[in-house]
């Protein structure tokens with residue numbers, strides 16, 4: 001479908017008045033205290049309304065994304081609008097199940113009567129702060145999780161995508177205004193909002209601002225979900241399918257013009273396949289964009305001039321050699337998909353997060369050294385990509401940490417929307433998406449209900465303490481110890497009995513299968529003997 005080049009539906013950006021912030025917050029707080037959002041049917045109704053609100057606003061959202069980022073209809077559908085619609089449908093289908101009290105595993109027999117269970121309760125009033133690159137999805141997905149979990153929610157979308165920010169404001173008008181609100185604005189609004197006390201903050205953005213948010217949250221011991229960035233590495237060994245690696249990694253940096261927190265910042269390529277890899281990148285580029293990326297309707301623009309200057313600055317200061325692309329056009333905020341051959345760990349292309357369509361290729365001869373390089377650049381990136389043999393990709397996975405990782409592709413691990421998404425260390429804390437969003441915005445409250453009659457069993461806890469009670473209780477509680485002082489597993493009589501009864505293995509499932517087979521063989525042998533008249 002053609003991209004929505006029209007502008008008739010765009011909503012002009014309107015900054016929230018600072019004096020409106022406190023009353024908005026007070027309204028959300030009061031609604032939470034009223035208990036309204038604790039009702040599951042209320043939450044479901046809000047989510048269903050959002051589905052239709054979103055459907056009705058699709059054209060506004062598409063035009064806004066085009067205007068803000070030159071984001072084409074195809075990418076807007078896949079990575080913004082449909083993602084959110086599917087998340088709503090997922091919650092509509094599963095919310096009642098998620099919200100039910102959950103049993104606790106492995107409760108000792110002594111506690112069976114006390115009915116322990118886990119109740120997922122909303123935190124209260126939640127703040128969601130979004131980034132500019134997927135300006136719709138990154139503000140709306142956390143909003144959906146927070147609504148599903150029963151919170152009241154204040155959303156502060158990125159002001160750098162102003163039209164999309166206004167589309168989100170319009171969208172949220174279709175749900176209860178006492179429970180959910182959007183405040184748009186730049187730094188003064190962000191700061192005024194952060195001065196308020198929330199019960200959880202979900203922040204997506206840079207490490208620098210994430211640190212400010214985390215510090216501010218720490219002042220009031222507010223829990224945070226931090227979705228930050230990082231310098232994500234890729235690895236291509238000589239045993240990789242080099243053509244496939246080039247195609248997939250190039251895609252990762254062309255989609256959304258590489259303004260993707262989980263795309264690669266640099267790729268370590270084994271020297272013997274370096275030339276082939278670079279040649280394949282050039283071939284694939286011509287296939288993706290036969291007339292060049294600037295003429296393609298599928299290629300995004302850089303969000304704004306400061307970002308353009310920052311990315312171009314990385315290219316201007318590199319000591320490396322451009323092996324793909326390199327053209328820029330400030331008036332059009334266009335940066336061509338560009339690959340730079342680099343061998344210095346202190347190069348501008350390595351030390352900064354590119355967050356654009358530029359990345360570097362670093363040749364290596366020894367995989368151990370490549371792994372060391374990656375760990376030195378960023379020991380906890382948001383994502384990582386490994387192309388090579390099974391043994392090589394295992395070694396890379398075992399030696400380089402990351403929020404998520406994909407073997408043999410670009411960021412496919414994050415395209416599965418029911419999987420947890422989040423960083424590790426400096427790339428973030430906590431995770432969300434699908435069921436994990438519900439968990440991210442819920443407090444897991446352990447509840448016990450203790451019948452009067454168990455007081456007899458509880459005798460051990462009451463004064464005056466009696467040694468005999470304590471000894472009986474210790475015996476009842478005691479688990480079996482199957483290890484010695486050196487930490488080695490010991491095999492007692494129980495183990496050998498289980499092994500014999502389990503027909504050579506101690507797992508109950510395996511034993512059941514083996515007994516089943518044995519019985520089937522015995523029965524069929526019996527039938528055979530009968531047929532033969534023996």
Ligand SMILES: NC(=O)C1=CN([C@@H]2O[C@H](COP(=O)(O)OP(=O)(O)OC[C@H]3O[C@@H](n4cnc5c(N)ncnc54)[C@H](O)[C@@H]3O)[C@@H](O)[C@H]2O)C=CC1
Pocket residue numbers: 129130131132133134138156157158159160185186187190191194204205206207208209210212213226227228229230260261353355382423427428
């Ligand atoms: N882990 C993830 O899911 C994602 C991480 N990112 C990371 O975000 C960065 C790019 O996004 P940007 O929008 O430029 O990030 P940013 O950190 O500049 O802004 C993010 C949000 O924080 C607000 N903000 C800015 N300064 C603030 C302050 N002093 N106090 C309170 N709020 C403030 C902005 O208005 C915006 O809504 C990259 O580093 C990228 O890796 C981007 C998208 C997803």
Ligand SMILES: CC1=C(/C=C/C(C)=C/C=C/C(C)=C/C=C/C=C(C)/C=C/C=C(C)/C=C/C=C(\C)C(=O)O)C(C)(C)CCC1
Pocket residue numbers: 078079133134138255259260261262411412414415
């Ligand atoms: C349909 C049939 C089959 C199966 C087909 C399959 C498995 C297709 C899979 C398609 C995929 C994985 C498409 C993925 C597209 C992803 C896109 C466009 C972009 C994702 C962007 C993301 C995740 C960005 C996130 C960015 C973030 C969080 C950020 O920076 O802020 C069979 C099985 C072959 C059978 C026939 C039918």
